[in-house]
Each structure stands twice: as C-alpha cells, then as structure tokens.
Amino acid sequence: MKVLLAQPRGFCAGVDRAIDVVELALKVYGKPVYVKHAIVHNDHVVRGLEDKGAVFVENVVEIPEGAHAVFSAHGSPPSDYEAARARHLELIDATCPLVTKVHLEAKRFGKEGYTILLVGHKGHVELVGTGGEAPGKAIVLETVDDVQQLQLPADVRTVILTQTTLSVDDTREVIEAIRKKFPQTVLPPSSDICYATTNRQRAVKELAKHVQLVLVVGSQTSSNTNRLVEVAKAHGVAAYRINSSDDINPDWLKGVESVGVTSGASAPEDLVQSVVQYLRTRGAAAVEDFTVLQERVWFNLPQEIRDAAKKRGIDTSLVQKHHIASDHRMGTA
Ligand code: SF4
Secondary structure (H helix, E strand, C coil): CEEEEEECCCCCHHHHHHHHHHHHHHHHHCCCEEEECCCCCCHHHHHHHHHHCEEEECCHHHCCCCCEEEECCCCCCHHHHHHHHHCCCEEEECCCHHHHHHHHHHHHHHHCCCEEEEECCCCCHHHHHHHHCCCCCEEEECCHHHHHHCCCCCCCCEEEEECCCCCHHHHHHHHHHHHHHCCCCECCCCCCCCHHHHHHHHHHHHHHCCCCEEEEECCCCCHHHHHHHHHHHHCCCEEEEECCHHHCCHHHHCCCCEEEEEECCCCCHHHHHHHHHHHHHCCCCEEEEEECCCCCCCCCCCHHHHHHHHHCCCCCHHHHCCCCCCHHHCCCC
C-alpha cells in the first residue's frame, strides 16, 4: 500500500498563533488562564492545554472577575468584549486576523445600512461573532434553499460575507443563487474564505485523483475538516474523518492500494503521524509527500501578550519566529 500525505495540511497561521497565545499566557501569568470557547476546534489540542492549566468556558460570565482570559481564534461578538470589560478581565484576543477582517467588513457594511447575507453554518461560533458586529442586520444563509426562501423588501441593499472555513465549491453555488435572486448584491473586494481553507481543499482535490481512500484527521467540531471530507467525496473517493488512528476501521483498507492523508487546520501533526504509523503496521511500504503548494503565512502575536511577556522578562523570540508580522503576506500562499 502507498500513502500520500497532502501538503498543505494541518495547522494554519491562525491556529498556530492561538495555541501559542495560550501557552505563552500560561508562562507569563501562571495558571489558571481562562479561554472562552475551545481555542481551536480540536479536542486533542484543548485537552493538552487543559493539562497545562487552561480552563475552557463557553461564556464570559463563567470567568472570575479580574482573571486572565483569552478569546478563541474564531472571533467573538462585541457583547463579549463588553462583558470582559465589565468583569475587569486581563484579556488577550487570539481572534485570527482573517476572521477580524470579516468582522470589520460586517461592521462597516452594517453602519452603511446594508443587510448582510452571511453565508455559513447556522449556529457556528464564528458567525455569532461576525453577525454580532451588525446586530439585527445579518441573515445567515446555509443553502441554496435558504436563499430561495428569503424574502426582502425591493429597495434593500445587500452584501455577501462568508464564514472563513466553507467549501469553496458549495459557497459558489449559494453566492450564485443570491446574486440571481438579488442582483444588486455587493460582494466584498476579496473572498472571506481564508487561504488555509482554500489551499487544503485544493490539495485534497488533487490528492483524490491519485488515491482510493482519503483519511482526514480532525475533530467533528472543525468546520474546515468536515469540508475536506466532503470535497474528497465529491471528487469520487471514499473519505472519512478521524480524530486519530484509533478511529480507523480496518475494513476501510480492504483491497485499497493507495491512501491519501490530510488534516484540518486545527489538527496537530502528531495525530497525522500516528495515522501514518498505523498504516505502516497495515502494510504501507511507501509514504510520500504530495505537495500541491507551499504556504508562507504567519501572523504576529497579539501586542498585549508580547508586552506582558516583555514586562516579566520572558523571551518570546522562539515563539515570535513563527509569527513574523506580515500583513502583506496574508493570503499569499
Ligand atoms: S482556518 Fe483560516 S480563518 Fe480560521 S484560524 Fe485558520 S487561517 Fe484563520
């Protein structure tokens, strides 16, 4: 059996940064550090940080007054920042800069009187944050059917924004349906689906042409992971999401001579390697990289954690080297 490892796969710049923020906060402040929502959608990562002293909560009111707190990579609505101020929290915001970009768009278009057609998964935490920037003006649309059902006054001005981790192909269909029904709809200058989502989907599409089975490592709660499974299936191969090698059903491998492996943007590489190890025990003789493109995207750490570390004489250079400030590099991979 041959194993092909998709490249790019796994951690994106936003996830890498968010995890480093929590680890650094634990080092700077000591435990506990409270984190609102799973810092990234991966159970393995969350458990690892819990072991180091992070405490995960879903609501700001669960965080004790004056505590050190981190907001997750997925972004938070303005009401959460207000609640953090009211509780005098020492807040570090680990929202991915690419999510912040969509928040700023929502805020701007909301202020300009637009109705925001927010394409994404209803109830997903990222959309709660984005929609919160334009209260009462955002409508979440998940499917073409949602678009068909939507009734708006004739003179309404509409703009399309999207969740960052959607399927590029499915989103195109929903956007086309919106533009057909509401031709005056404005599109933002650049796609909101982030570089990491786009690149991982592109890689899995190519991978699917060369293998009989695709295994996608990532948690059930990870939107971009689930999209990778769908994309692989849509390109004609069997595909399964797995948390780790423990989830592999040996029956999936019967008669299979080539397996592709990839991972969602919040899945750590050690889980991928455990899958590779397992496949070796099942007869994988060759394990090869399948490189579709190389990513070179980094985000700087939030200023507040860099300042706090500096004040306490903690050297962040080792962490910082992963996070070279590079706005101009965003989305260039
Ligand atoms: S998947 Fe994209 S938007 Fe989400 S954290 Fe990663 S880079 Fe940021």
